Amino acid sequence: MAGCLVLLGFVLYLAALAFLYWLLGAFLWPFIVLAGGLALVVVMLAAHVRAAARVLLARDATDPLVLDPRPGEEPAYESYYRRQHLHDLVEVVRESSSDLAAVARDPLSLGIAIWLMTGRHPRLPRIDIVLLPFTFGFGLASFTAWGLGVAVGTLLLVVSAALHGVLLLLVSGLLGATALTLRGLDALRLGFLRIFMRCPYPGCYHRIELPHYRCGGPGSGHLHRSLRPGRHGVFVRICECGERLPTVLLLRLHRFAAFCTECGRPLPHGLGSARTVHVPLVGGASAGKTTLLMAMMVSLEWMADRGELLLEFSSADSRREFEDAKKELLADQPLQKTAVHLPRAFLFTLARPGKRRGRRMVYLYDPRGEVYHAADSVREQQYLSFSEGVLFVVDPMTAPPMRRLGPEDSRLVAEARPASEEFAQTYDRVAEELRVVRADLLGSGTRAAIVATKSDAVDRLRGIEGPAEPHGEAVSAWLSGPLELGNAVRSLEQQFLDASYWSVSAVEGVRSTASTAQRAVLAEPLLWLLFRPRRTIRSAAH
Known part of the structure; x- marks a missing residue:
């Protein structure tokens, strides 16, 4: 009689286990995999956005920037789209990868799946051997959801980085084309209006294509020897003293003090405007x-x-x-x-x-x-x-x-x-x-x-x-x-x-x-x- 009861209990155990796995395969497995994977993807995307914001919006004042003026070159900050945007893209990918790896290793994701399959976890109670076959299915579903989430999240990171890079290339190309267009329009305007800039001083009388300009910053200001649309800005450049200077005469650059490129003496006020x-x-x-x-x-x-x-x-x-x-x-x-x-x-x-x-x-x-x-x-x-x-x-x-x-x-x-x-x-x-x-x-x-x-x-x-x-x-x-x-x-x-x-x-x-x-x-x-x-x-x- 006892043997029959044990056999009956074992049969019922196997039936319950079979029913659970049928239920998992038919209904719960797809739901757990999709819902868990989607939840992990959302968490990974949030980590990616947080990493990008940390790099682009909340930069520490002590972080090095390639925008800073270089000794011996123009006293102006480089345009963000000159080089800094590539540095930031690499930094966003690095920070996002680190954050995604942390999310993937988080105890609430991979750790729980392993606990359900093995019954062991450093912070959770051990699962009894009798219940382990039942939890194993849920653990396998959770592990599959974790793998799916990590794969999709990584793919989205790659796609996001690629789109970010393509967008930066497009913006950089557009700005480069705009800079060339502004240079051309400025040259056409000078030729059309017959504005031939010359040094007024004896012994020079030099023909000037682009004067040197001095900003009105603190002290005597800084001398800009190549103030034109380009690496330091398309429409406006920012001097190291903080003053904003237009890059072409079309934008009233003639308001700033100009100097001869040959002899260095001051040129007429408003040169280039008439x-x-x-x-x-x-x-x-x-x-x-x-x-x-x-x-x-x-x-x-x-x-x-x-x-x-x-x-x-x-x-x-x-x-x-x-x-x-x-x-x-x-x-x-x-x-x-x-x-x-x-x-x-x-x-x-x-x-x-x-x-x-x-x-x-x-x-x-x-x-x-x-x-x-x-x-x-x-x-x-x-x-x-x-x-x-x-x-x-x-x-x-x-x-x-x-x-x-x-x-x-x-x-x-x-x-x-x-x-x-x-x-x-x-x-x-x-x-x-x-x-x-x-x-x-x-x-x-x-x-x-x-x-x-x-x-x-x-x-x-x-x-x-x-x-x-x-x-x-x-x-x-x-x-x-x-x-x-x-x-x-x-x-x-x-x-x-x-x-x-x-x-x-x-x-x-x-x-x-x-x-x-x-x-x-x-x-x-x-x-x-x-x-x-x-x-x-x-x-x-x-």
């Missing part, structure tokens, strides 16, 4: 070039005060030079003669109200008149080779007829301090050099403004009358006829695509008693050079 126009003043010693230049500036300032122009000095030296000369002119004192052989450009920016796109940054070159007395010294005036217009200053007191006047007129001529040589001689010498250095002069649209000065002295003469009108053909005819400068006038009109003529008095035009017409005519030659549309054929009228 079309540049280089204009030399050509005339013999004592022809009145400097007086005319400053009188023109007084006239421009007067027009700016009336709201007809927008005038801004592009360098502190030019402003100071103008203010000093203006005081002397208003006090009716003669200006000191120019003493420099190679001049520093006189710099200012000019625009018409409502036409900011028509702004001009003007470089005026006023050397001492003696440089035009010899071909060698004329050749040293490098700015002649890239000037877009020339302002010729004619001293009527040196014309041949002036030597045939009576005693009273001769005294008046002497009081007017005639130039050291006739204009025709000065022009021939400069014209010959221009033909050498500017073979394209006629076709390039370079124009000439011819200004006869000292009209106040001419008006006092009895033997020679002044032109009927202060501008145009009347002045041209006066120079060709009574002043016997016809050869020079014809040569001018042959060599230059466009030429126009004025007769002015720099001294009378700046006085408080000057009429509106006298003030305005002083600025006309320069405004004509700067704003008259470029011509391709010569006009019969001047």
Whole structure:
């Protein structure tokens, strides 16, 4: 009887075990495997996100960064997408792998599965040998779920890292293409607007493709020698002092202090924001070039005060030079003669109200008149080779007829301090050099403004009358006829695509008693050079 009961109990035990395994295989096994595997995948994904956040968002301040400026290179942080993004990707994968391995080894995952299959666990009670066949099935299902979760989680990590890398490559490529596009647009803008940046200092006059820029950070700031879209930023770069600098002139880079790449001296304020126009003043010693230049500036300032122009000095030296000369002119004192052989450009920016796109940054070159007395010294005036217009200053007191006047007129001529040589001689010498250095002069649209000065002295003469009108053909005819400068006038009109003529008095035009017409005519030659549309054929009228 006892044996039968034992046999019956054993049969019932096997039936229960068989039923359990049938139930596991039919219903519970897929559920345990899928639910357990999914739960482990979610935990592993959360660990991956936590690791990525730890690397990307919660970086310790002491962690090394490859963004930091390197000694001897640009004083700016590298763009994140230059190299740091790859370092961070590797760090995210390393941290995630470590966290996923910790999750896989966690007692709540692999440990419980092994306990259910073996009955042993350091922190859990031992499973009786009789119950072990029943728990073994659940342990096997849990172990399968663990393996599935680890496999899927690892696969997702690989896929996530691959997608992260592909996304970084796409972003880096897009930023690289954007940087090249910005460089191209900036170069196109400079060419389209005819912005040819030059150093204004004698002995340099260097053509500048990209100036050096200094930030406005603490102290004297940092000098950036290659401020363009690239490794340190596409739209903006961050200086090591923390200041943000735009990378192209399109983004108003011209607001920062610029320096010549050749001589290191400061460049005009706002260089790159407006079309540049280089204009030399050509005339013999004592022809009145400097007086005319400053009188023109007084006239421009007067027009700016009336709201007809927008005038801004592009360098502190030019402003100071103008203010000093203006005081002397208003006090009716003669200006000191120019003493420099190679001049520093006189710099200012000019625009018409409502036409900011028509702004001009003007470089005026006023050397001492003696440089035009010899071909060698004329050749040293490098700015002649890239000037877009020339302002010729004619001293009527040196014309041949002036030597045939009576005693009273001769005294008046002497009081007017005639130039050291006739204009025709000065022009021939400069014209010959221009033909050498500017073979394209006629076709390039370079124009000439011819200004006869000292009209106040001419008006006092009895033997020679002044032109009927202060501008145009009347002045041209006066120079060709009574002043016997016809050869020079014809040569001018042959060599230059466009030429126009004025007769002015720099001294009378700046006085408080000057009429509106006298003030305005002083600025006309320069405004004509700067704003008259470029011509391709010569006009019969001047």
